[in-house]
Amino acid sequence: DQQVKQNSPSLSVQEGRISILNCDYTNSMFDYFLWYKKYPAEGPTFLISISSIKDKNEDGRFTVFLNKSAKHLSLHIVPSQPGDSAVYFCAASAMGMRFGAGTRLTVKP
Amino acid sequence: DAGVIQSPRHEVTEMGQEVTLRCKPISGHNSLFWYRQTMMRGLELLIYFNNNVPIDDSGMPEDRFSAKMPNASFSTLKIQPSEPRDSAVYFCASRRQAEVAGELFFGEGSRLTVL
Numbered sequence: 001d002q003q004v005k006q007n008s009p010s011l012s013v014q015e016g017r018i019s020i021l022n023c024d025y026t027n028s029m030f031d032y033f034l035w036y037k038k039y040p041a042e043g044p045t046f047l048i049s050i051s052s053i054k055d056k057n058e059d060g061r062f063t064v065f066l067n068k069s070a071k072h073l074s075l076h077i078v079p080s081q082p083g084d085s086a087v088y089f090c091a092a093s094a095m096g097m098r099f100g101a102g103t104r105l106t107v108k109p
Numbered sequence: 110d111a112g113v114i115q116s117p118r119h120e121v122t123e124m125g126q127e128v129t130l131r132c133k134p135i136s137g138h139n140s141l142f143w144y145r146q147t148m149m150r151g152l153e154l155l156i157y158f159n160n161n162v163p164i165d166d167s168g169m170p171e172d173r174f175s176a177k178m179p180n181a182s183f184s185t186l187k188i189q190p191s192e193p194r195d196s197a198v199y200f201c202a203s204r205r206q207a208e209v210a211g212e213l214f215f216g217e218g219s220r221l222t223v224l
Contacts (some may be wrong), residue, residue: 006151032210043113043200043215048120051210089152096165097142097213102153 003027004092014108019077023090030092035064035075038087038102045063047088048075065103080107088106111135113216117202121222127189130219133182134203142213143176143186144200152200158184191223 005024013019021035031052050057050064050073053101057064063076077084085107090100114133122128134141152176156166161178171174173192178184188195198220202213 002150036215041217042212043202043217045215046212049210049212091152093210093211095159096154096157098154099144099152101149107197 002101003030004090004098004100006090006103008103009101010104010106012106012108013080015082016079019075019080019084019105019107021075021077021088021090021105023072023073023075025073025092025098027092027094027098028071029094030098032093033064033066033073034097035062035092036089036091036099038089044089054085064088077105080105082107082109113201113203113214115199115216115219117119117219118217119198119220119222121224122191123224124192125190126223127187128195128221128223130186130199130201130221132184132186132201132216134184134201135205135214138203138205138214140204140206141178141184142202142204143184144202146198146200146218155186172207188221191221193223196221196223 034049035047037047038044039071048062048064050066066073086102087102116131139160143155144152155168156176158178176186198218200218202215204211204213
């Protein structure tokens with residue numbers, strides 16, 4: 001069963017605009033959430049995380065928002081840059097770490 | 110410092126053959142994870158170990174799959190016999206603490222093609 005869901009397989013935005021990637025989870029035992037970025041032929045790399053006791057975490061152009069009551073988190077990238085084009089995976093942790101299916105972001109110049 | 114090291118990077122084999130994928134975690138990391146990436150399901154957790162002990166193998170698809178971690182610096186994922194539907198990229202990842210928080214560090218993956 002898919003405990004972590006990313007319902008948008010792809011997203012295309014213009015350079016300089018905001019990118020919003022969404023993620024939903026079903027298991028209320030998850031209490032730590034992460035976003036990973038993946039380029040072709042490489043392993044995923046860590047981008048940003050958030051603990052369940054927070055609702056927002058910001059790191060430069062990247063901000064993750066967590067809505068525990070809705071079991072929803074999102075990643076905002078602003079401003080988006082062409083180098084941000086990659087597959088983004090949402091992950092949730094409760095000892096084991098579960099990932100979503102990924103969203104392919106394309107940032108057009 | 111060396112990252113997570115996986116081998117082989119690419120494997121092409123015929124249906125029915127045994128496949129062994131290898132992983133060396135980052136030194137000092139005591140949690141190790143095996144994932145499979147497919148287009149449909151993204152990154153699926155197959156199994157993970159804490160301190161060389163398997164904790165959750167509920168993601169292992171069938172008895173054809175097995176994983177071992179004989180020591181803190183080595184793990185294998187074996188498929189016997191392999192089938193075409195096993196074709197995917199298999200990732201190994203490690204983490205410093207056996208805790209909820211903490212990022213995973215991934216290897217570059219092993220791309221398996223079963224003909």
